[in-house]
Amino acid sequence: MENILANRYEVQQQLGKKAGRQTLLAKDLKTEELVIIKLLSFTSDFQWDDLKLFEREAETLKSLSHPHIPGYLDYFEINSPEFKGFALIQTYISAKTLEQYLQIGRKFTEIEVKQIAKSVLNILIYLHSLHPPVIHRDLKPSNILLGDRTGNNVGEIYLIDFGSVQTVLATEGTGTRTIVGTYGYMPQEQFGGRTVPASDLYSLGATLIYLVTGSHPADLPEKDFRIQFEEVTNLSQNFTNWLRLMTEPSLGNRLRSANEAIIALDKPQLPIKTNTKLTSKKPNDSKIKLTKNRYLLEIIIPPSKLQAPRIRLSIATIFLIYIISFVWNATLLTVNGQTFFWIFLTGILFLMSLYIFNLFKSIILRIDQDKISIHYDFFGYDIYFYPPAYRDDICLLQRIRTYVHKSSKKSSSLEIKAQIIIWAGTDKNFIIGNNNDLVSEPELDWLAQELSEWLNLPIRTE
Incomplete structure (x- = not known):
């Protein structure tokens, strides 16, 4: 490997190395400043997915502008006898990673861990609010830099290594998704190639658990896919609850956004969402048809009886x-x-x-790998009153029981009928059972449980 790249960058030392990749510290002979060089080499085990992710990292850094994210400087191809591949040049940040601090025995207090959490969440708020949102996908202790302590502040926090980054546009128009990340810090949905902004929250929660326990999350006990960290820490109940919500395996139970997470971090009390167990048995007299397999769940509610x-x-x-x-x-x-x-x-x-x-209308709720829809079937004709939504947007499963809401005036009241509401984002919902659709309470309990198990979402009952 030559000592000076592109007749400009003088290599000082190697900072990291793994299959086909190197990270170098170098001096920019033009500006006299230190820079970071990331190299991707055309070795025998080179794969085109590696180049795709490397180019995506360069394009992403080029589009970002944040004081706590490395700045893009240059990107070029190297074709010399010693090395063939690509180089990405970015600004150098003088700081150690959280992983390095833990390896030398540093302990972090709860106050310091909360400060780190807020700093990373503020970076994620910036990334996730971009159009399209930028999802890091590999947030872990070795990808977070911590500067020197200043007064009562734990130090400046920086997020690095965007080699696994994903944007919404990056997955459109392709039939496959590249699975990246680090075991122990990846949420369940990421193993299936699916990532959403809340996936970064899980990774941050797992990183913070590493800081307070000193053990990698993969080395801690696990129950129902939940990291069991409580017994080996001495944290406040509020912070413990918050970490649980950050690392919930189910997207429906997890905190959904960096904004929501940073607000919840300062709350004195946090409700722990529970998955209410309802009957999973279909009532004997039910005419509702349920079809489900690995790829599809369909509920058909037949025409109502004459009442x-x-x-x-x-x-x-x-x-x-x-x-x-x-x-x-x-x-x-x-x-x-x-x-x-x-x-x-x-x-x-x-x-x-x-x-x-x-x-004579039938009501059909259909959820497949890509979308959720509900429509009426009238003698073979499909009538859609609401547009479908993306399945990835499904975030809440709500089971509402019949109750009477009384207003401040004693003579005024409103009866709320039993129903199931499937929320897809904040502005779309799909309802089973309401004032017009005659679905019994036992049928709604049964359907809610089936939906909960198939979507891997908890049931919120009201």
Whole structure:
């Protein structure tokens, strides 16, 4: 390996090395400043995915501008007898990694760990708020730098190594996803090639657990995929709860954003979400059809039975239309009696069509690998009232039981019917059971449990 690259960068020392990659400390002979050089070499075990990730890191750093993220300086190809590959030049930050501090025996107090947590979360808020969001995917102690202590502050925090970074656009238009990350710091969804901003939160939580225990998360006991760190630490209950929420295996139970996490960190009390166990047995008299396999879950709610309240409502509505049309004809119109007849007939036909639709429509909720949708099936015709949503956006499974909400006025109250709400983001929800869909409480319990197990989401009951 030559000592001066591109006739400009004089190599000082090697900082790290792994298969096909090197990290070097060098001096920029033009500016007289130290820089970091990351090299990707065309060795015998070279794979095109390595080059794709390396180029993505360069493009990402080039687009970022944050005081606690290394700055992009240059990117070029090297083709010499000694080395063939690519070089990425970035600014040098004079600081040790958290991993290095732990290896030399440094202990971190709870206050210091909280300061580190807030600093990293502020960096993640910047990254995740970009368009498209930038997900680091390999947040761990060796990728976080800590500067020298200043007063009561633990020191400046920097996030480095964007070699595993993912953006939303990076996964669009491809049939496969590259699985990257470090065992012990990767959440469950990342093993399946799926990452969301909350995946970085899990990695940060696992990193902080390493700081307070001195042990890698993979070396700690595990129960139901949860890291069991509580017995080997002496933390406040609030911070313990917060770390649990950061490292929840299920996305639905985990804190969802860096903003939410930084607000929750200062709360005196934190609710621990629990997965309420409901019956998983289908009621004997249920006509609902449930189909599920590894790739698909589909719920078909058949047409509702004819109900006496609906018959009374229909008769009352027909009578109301008759009165309105009669008054309209008598006071506003001066044409012959045929006008009254056609207005009355049109109202009846419209009402009958709505009533027939309600009698013969089936409700179909469908979730596959990519999206969730709910629509009506009417004699083979699919009618969508709400657009589908991405399955990755599903974040909450809510089971609401029938209850009466009373307002401040004693004479006013509102009955809330039993239902299941599947939240996909903050502005989309898909509902099973409501004022019009006759689904029993046992059926809703059964469907909620099936959805919870298939989506790997907890059930929030209200």
